[in-house]
Amino acid sequence: MDNFSSYRGNRGFNWAAFISGILMIIAGLFLILHPNKALHAFVLLFAILSIVQGFVWLAVYSRFRYIISFSWLSIISGVLDIIIGVAFLYSYDAAGLTIAYLFAFWFLFDSISGLLFSWHLRDISSFYFWINLILNILGLLIAVSLLFNPALSALTLIWLVSFWLLLFGIGEILAAFAHR
Template structure:
């Protein structure tokens, strides 16, 4: 009996969003960079509020709060406000943060592809190459944040393109 192949809709949607983000980055790099900074600022503020709310919920339930959650929440809010009020600082800092994000995602991807060897050699090599390229890009960004800030839209566009393709392939190729 042949097993029915199912599309991974969540992975497909994420992949398409990554591809759209890549093409927006390529089409209008200056606006994309400012948008990244603003979105990161808003996201940092929302994350900070979530961490602070989480701190008080845990404290209410258990009688003790995780102080690190409170401190992290306040720092997230301050970083978010800094990004929203000073785009230049946000662009520079974002270069470093994106470098770290890309490095973390690439290392995670490399550490998780071992299972593909037994399933699909082609898929294994594709993921290996894409994650190595992302790793190299992350290292280059990390060691030169000024260049990273100036070329971020293109680099982020390439990153979004690589991971968009990975998500779409994963969505269509069920293991």
């Protein structure tokens, strides 16, 4: 039996990938052209996700309160998530600043972790050790600059997401044509 016969039958232009790619490119360009609106969109998305996650935690408590002795922690998590979500909806500026600092701290912790783990590369390869060490020191410098300039941090986050959308949008369009 021919294992590839079903694959050949499904070949053709992939409209879903094409439309997805176009939408990703439009979203990426929109974020680049309107960074302030992009930050507001991030804040709104984060607020909604936080509120939804809060209700999920509360549902977890109602389901597991008799099974897990420390399920009361889910009530605390749920209430905190809902409060954070509502606070973010109430103050876009404070929420944008919070997201900018979270992004900067993410870079900081990731760079510190990379520095700590790079010492293990000394025994494997001095070349990889030095490259990893240099890149993590650069990451640490970027993280510190982002911490001292939250506007730069927010803009960097927007640019990274924008370029990700553009790259994956182009990839989706290429994938749409590749299936012909």
